[in-house]
């Protein structure tokens with residue numbers, strides 16, 4: 303059974319490394335420590351020990367060990383840790399020795415976190431935040447993920463549930479009164495006022511959801527334009543490496559090519575695409591189809607207009623489009639960067655001279671800050687937003703039927719409470735658990 307027994311894994315990165323941390327969680331953690339180190343130190347205190355293979359007594363490493371008695375541990379169970387020298391064979395031989403101990407088995411991805419969730423150490427939103435914290439590639443992502451891993455959404459949901467229970471109690475009381483043929487209208491009125499306030503708070507949290515999801519996945523900036531406009535050259539300039547092939551031949555790029563940038567802590571994915579034109583060969587046609595598909599999902603499109611060609615208009619789409627004049631070094635006495643805004647061109651750049659590139663990057667960073675910056679939002683995933691949507695709809699049903707019987711209102715409130723419970727994994731989440739824990743690496 304997956305959930306039982308004592309698990310162990312390498313929790314630090316791939317060896318060789320300076321130090322490697324092997325964690326053991328479960329009832330057998332103390333036994334594992336005794337078997338390899340001979341002694342168990344004082345709880346939560348590091349202890350230097352020679353680790354030996356229990357079968358042969360051969361020394362495996364001289365290492366630091368620590369014991370965290372449950373339930374005050376990261377998983378809620380007893381935990382033993384071995385802080386080893388991070389050599390390939392040291393790690394392999396310690397893991398092998400642990401695997402030969404009775405009742406111990408290698409952890410599967412996410413097993414430690416699954417136990418933390420099962421033991422109530424973390425709610426489901428915090429687990430999702432922890433996955434994001436491990437995946438965070440920029441400071442902005444880290445800030446948002448840390449807030450969620452620390453239980454920010456869980457705490458908000460707990461507060462909302464408490465208020466909901468208070469409102470439900472008022473409604474139940476009014477039902478009891480009505481049995482006696484004496485319904486105090488102000489009970490229901492008080493409930494409705496509290497309901498409206500709760501509605502506002504849940505709606506406000508949902509307002510940040512789009513921003514939270516964008517911070518998680520990164521903003522998508524698509525470079526598009528006619529063939530030979532300098533799209534791949536711009537991608538390479540932004541990435542500061544030769545990611546895409548550049549050539550004087552129109553129709554060079556066919557596949558969409560992505561690079562991930564960190565702009566002042568905000569994650570931005572820049573995508574180079576095939577130049578748009580009619581009458582291309584079948585492979586290029588597919589590239590153009592992909593270019594349109596990427597533009598349709600973009601948060602921002604940079605539409606490139608080379609200085610040595612007549613401008614072509616960008617295709618209409620949902621995302622904002624910035625017109626960017628390229629090959630500015632070829633423009634001769636043409637418009638400079640300063641008067642470029644007059645004809646709708648937002649930037650003029652040259653990847654040859656480097657002119658205008660810093661201003662373009664600063665502008666993209668400012669747009670990114672506009673879209674995902676500010677205080678970390680509470681809601682960062684579609685799963686959370688969907689459950690809150692259901693909760694909000696139920697709250698609105700409860701508050702929006704002035705003539706409905708209090709019994710119906712109470713039923714709506716129960717639905718809202720249930721949906722709030724889903725956000726933190728209290729109810730009805732069996733089907734999503736595997737998907738969530740699978741995102742983790744072994745050892746987490």
Ligand SMILES: Nc1nc2c(c(=O)[nH]1)N(C=O)[C@@H](CNc1ccc(C(=O)N[C@@H](CCC(=O)O)C(=O)O)cc1)CN2
Pocket residue numbers: 323370373374375376383
């Ligand atoms: N070596 C090591 N470093 C690590 C971890 C770990 O498991 N091992 N962590 C793994 O993710 C993170 C730290 N997370 C932890 C979370 C809770 C507790 C813990 O013992 N909590 C108890 C007691 C708290 C206290 O006394 O301050 C509790 O919350 O009840 C320990 C580590 C990051 N660094």
Ligand SMILES: Nc1nc2c(ncn2[C@@H]2O[C@H](COP(=O)(O)OP(=O)(O)OP(=O)(O)O)[C@@H](O)[C@H]2O)c(=O)[nH]1
Pocket residue numbers: 528529530531532533534535536547548549550551552553554555556575576577578628629630631632651652653654655
């Ligand atoms: N003078 C000048 N030439 C440039 C500049 N940027 C790109 N070029 C040249 O323009 C040609 C096309 O550049 P690419 O970056 O491959 O253009 P592209 O838009 O990716 O072209 P496709 O992938 O074919 O659609 C190459 O010969 C580049 O060297 C620039 O700033 N100044």
Ligand SMILES: [Mg+2]
Pocket residue numbers: 533534535546547548554555574575577
């Ligand atoms: Mg190209």
